[in-house]
Amino acid sequence: MSQFNRRNFLKALAVAAPASVLHVPNARAASKARVVVVGGGFGGATAAKYLKMMSPTLDVTLVEKNKIYTSCPLSNEVISGHGNIKDLEIGYDGLKKRGINVVFDEAGTIDPVKKTVALKGGKTLAYDALVLSPGIDFNYGGVEGYTQELAEGDLPHAYKAGPQTLKLQKQLMAMPDGGVFVITVPPGPFRCPPGPYERASQVAAYLKGHGKTKSKVLILDSNDSFSKKGLFEQAWKLHYPGMIEWIPGASDGKVVKIDPKTRTAYTNFGEHKADVLNVIPPHHAGNIAKNAGLTNEKGWSPVDMLTMESTVHKDIWVVGDSCVHGDLPVYAAPKSAHSAVTQAKVAVGAIIAKLNGQPAPVPYFVNTCYSIAAPDWGFSVVHVYRVDNGKLVYVQDAGGISVIDTPSITTLRRLEAEYAIGWLRNIMADSFA
Amino acid sequence: MRYRALCGMLLAGFMCTSHAADPIEALANTCNNCHGVDGVSVGPNMPSIGGLPEAYLKNIMLEWKSGARFSATMGRLIKGYSDEQIAALAKHFASKPWVPAAQKTDAKLVALGKKVTARCAGCHGETGNAGDGETPNLNGQWSQYLQLEAVKYRDDAVAMPSRPMRNAAKKLSDEEVKAVAEFYASQK
8 A cells, every 4th residue: 555545544544433443553654654854953853853752663764964963053152262163063873872764965856746855875765754954055146256165265154063163263363453353144034143143242252362352343234133132232342342343234234245355345335354254145945945845935944833844845844944933024933953943843743643643732832042242141032932823923921032131140141151051962962862 | 661661551542642642741842952851951050850849840930930039041931831831841840750960070079068068958858859849859960050059049139039048058158169069969
């Protein structure tokens, strides 16, 4: 019996048979089901792990290009020398031990009708359910003069942690006192909304810590506001007076072109010469999702808000930075590791329920995102969502940013700087161990 | 393992998905991001919560929700959940085994901590395992987390509801705070 027929048969059975009769064949069908997960970042690793944890007899395959994953969260702290990139790296042995087939390959063509994923290595995987967590890819053309070759060469964006992170760190270390470190911010949405501003803070922390206080960090922004703005500006004023300047889009902050030779960033009406030029190019859903036709006109994958299943193709669930999710348009879920992990857990619940011919369970989405602006100076933003009348809504009584003005500010900021690190240790274990 | 056994038992009567077996688990899974699977933390400054007394867990979550207890992050999360969900979460994590965290401790500080904690034993038990169904386990809790908790109790600007704990924490020297944390962390 083909997959399709067997599933229809089970659905028919579910309607016709009394509950006590159908559980055994149903469970057996689900147990044989093949789930393929593409992308071994926070979202994909969590999906693979929780699928196996929640339903141990499932056949789960994780497809990932790299043997070692490097966490983007806390990678800005590597640029400043406050963190070590080794602490951000993790392999896939933990997932293998759980009985997940980990295939180091790249996903090529996805056929949503035949339900197959062709791998670049030549293999083709058939699936009953497919989880896509391909993260982001860059639109280098969004900033004229910037290219992938430059990113991998002298002008790292360092917006995927790894060798580029270390290269940017070296450029910062080599920058003379009085130099200008320019960070260009693409139009939203982009991964890690507070990322560019945390990076500016960490660069300033390095400069201050090394007595290079005549230097400047210039943020050239395509946008008119940013995540945790009040908290960052408070930290900048306190820790790095006069060192960080933010130019919003409305004040001609949007960089449209660069000259890599002279390290000059051009806005519509102005130009800024940099000693270190850190271009963060605009991005979109990972190419795997894009090539599978799962993205909208803005380049992101729309999903059912309650299950994470693609609204374009059935039996494909898209989680993590690639998807558009949240109580849109006001409270879109930020593209964070924490969002990806909770989305993955919801997708797992929905997949197992669907394979068992059951309705998807009530989903729980939450996001916690820490930023470290200076040593012992961390803060966070929290998002909590709930289902109300079948719709996903942002819980306005909860969530929000850390308190800005409080007598307990020193303790509060110190705790959250510490929690940022504890958070990373636990979320890495939750996803990969 | 336990899940598999449970599945076996339930197979005859119920569908075997975790959500069907335990509806609070989907919500509890969101706690794993920071507190570890089954509340066993691997981040030294995040507390393990699996196996802590139900009454304690419920109480602190309700205090965060009302604002009676200071929190850096938890209050903003917990305000998103009903009292019933909070009670169910407390029950869920209390039902998990308490797993003392394997961590390196400083023998000298542990020895000093043993002396200093004599005055804590009335409430927390000699090894930090009060076992009274209300007082949280300190045996094998993360040292770094315990030291951060002490920072809260020692800062007058921070609203921590337990007066005895505030008073006790303020009487300790910086070294003694470390010693107390190291001592409890070293206990199994």
